[in-house]
Amino acid sequence: MGEVSSDGGGGHKKGKGKPKGKKQSTHIDMTPMVDLAFLLLTFFMLATTMNKPKVMQIVMPKDDHDPTVKPPELDKDRAMTLLLGPNDKLFYYFGIPKHGEAPELLRTDYSPDGLRKVLKERREWLRNDTKLKVEDREMFCIIKPTAKSEYKNLVTMFDEMNIGHIKYYAVVDITPAEDDAVINFK
Amino acid sequence: MPKIKLPRKSPRLDMTPMVDLAFLLVTFFMLTTKFKADEPVVVDTPPSISLTDAPDDSFIMVTVSPKGQVFLNTDNKKRRAELIDAIDEDRHLGLTDKEKNVFAIISTFGVPFAQLKGFLGMPPEQRDKWPQPGIPTDTTKDASNELSTWIRVGRQHFQKDYLVLKGDRESDYEAFHKVVKTFTNNNAHRFNLVTNMKRDDK
Numbered sequence: 001m002g003e004v005s006s007d008g009g010g011g012h013k014k015g016k017g018k019p020k021g022k023k024q025s026t027h028i029d030m031t032p033m034v035d036l037a038f039l040l041l042t043f044f045m046l047a048t049t050m051n052k053p054k055v056m057q058i059v060m061p062k063d064d065h066d067p068t069v070k071p072p073e074l075d076k077d078r079a080m081t082l083l084l085g086p087n088d089k090l091f092y093y094f095g096i097p098k099h100g101e102a103p104e105l106l107r108t109d110y111s112p113d114g115l116r117k118v119l120k121e122r123r124e125w126l127r128n129d130t131k132l133k134v135e136d137r138e139m140f141c142i143i144k145p146t147a148k149s150e151y152k153n154l155v156t157m158f159d160e161m162n163i164g165h166i167k168y169y170a171v172v173d174i175t176p177a178e179d180d181a182v183i184n185f186k
Numbered sequence: 187m188p189k190i191k192l193p194r195k196s197p198r199l200d201m202t203p204m205v206d207l208a209f210l211l212v213t214f215f216m217l218t219t220k221f222k223a224d225e226p227v228v229v230d231t232p233p234s235i236s237l238t239d240a241p242d243d244s245f246i247m248v249t250v251s252p253k254g255q256v257f258l259n260t261d262n263k264k265r266r267a268e269l270i271d272a273i274d275e276d277r278h279l280g281l282t283d284k285e286k287n288v289f290a291i292i293s294t295f296g297v298p299f300a301q302l303k304g305f306l307g308m309p310p311e312q313r314d315k316w317p318q319p320g321i322p323t324d325t326t327k328d329a330s331n332e333l334s335t336w337i338r339v340g341r342q343h344f345q346k347d348y349l350v351l352k353g354d355r356e357s358d359y360e361a362f363h364k365v366v367k368t369f370t371n372n373n374a375h376r377f378n379l380v381t382n383m384k385r386d387d388k
Contacts, residue, residue: 030201030202030205031201033205034201034204034205034208037205037208037209037212038208040212040216041208041211041212041215044212044215044216044219045211045215047215047219048215048218048219052239052240053231053239053240053380053381053382054234054236054237054238054239054240054380054381054382054383055236055238055239055240055241055350055378055379055380055381056234056236056238056378056379056381057238057376057377057378057379058376058377058378058379059375059376060366060369060370060375060376060377061375062370062375084359145359145363146359147358147359147360147363148358148359148360149358149359150355150356150357150358150359151232151250151353151354151355151356151357151358151359151361151362152232152233152355152356154359154362155232155233155234155355155379155381156232156234158234158379159234159235159236162235162236163235171366
């Protein structure tokens, strides 16, 4: 990084005036400073994570009701139960099974062509269900995760509820009959 | 043939604008960077399409590790100091002021009450390396559910808090269920799940 002063040297030889002091160059070598600046810049750029974590708000139902009181009757056409199995397996059935009876399961997956399509079709079908009152033509999804299902599947499920504009959904404990049905599904 | 000697030009260029720019960017990144605190467990949050930003302050965060261990964190030193005072009173842990100060400066922790005093008394290097067992959690309202005590005491002290649940994408629903049940037992029906942003591939 040699600096060669461009002027100075022979400058004051001309003329007989006062000998001027040697004019110092005002240039400073900025290379090391630039090196440092870029080093720091690179470090902070790599250390920064630009996307902040996001949150999804959920509201859980109050479970202080008396177990002997029967919950309000839900039309069987409106009910759709989603069973979250282990290893990204997903099952569903429509309607309300009789107490203690294993439901007939259907299988789908978490892809847009799987669950999302099923939800969409069912919603449209329900819209045209003339047996129900107009305000009742909304689906009610009951989400029942098995103990070994993964947390990310549940989050995906909430996502799909939001994407599909499903107003009514709840996470409910799985019944032993349903648990068996998931395990024994071929 | 004699070579034509080109006049040698100085290779120097004026670096001032470049330096200005570089330092401007350095300053920007320095001010915007927030360093992550050391966490006892690495958690990979699940993706979702949610666009709400995570709260920066006044939160109580419950972390669920891939193995289902439960950890707790709240945002700043002052609140942590208040929390440990309240917990000490509630559970009669007999912590000294020094131990309480240690609690105020550590971040996420997962230690049962029985081991809390010992944990806070450890020298810092040892504390960092010590594998934390997680806070005992179940679905009851009893004293065995220590997370319930933390949440109950925490919520009494910080009324307007966000409860934030940060679960690993691989953790079982079982662990998640325990934590949620603890929340609802403590009348916290509304809470937030930490997620990673994902684009919706419609």
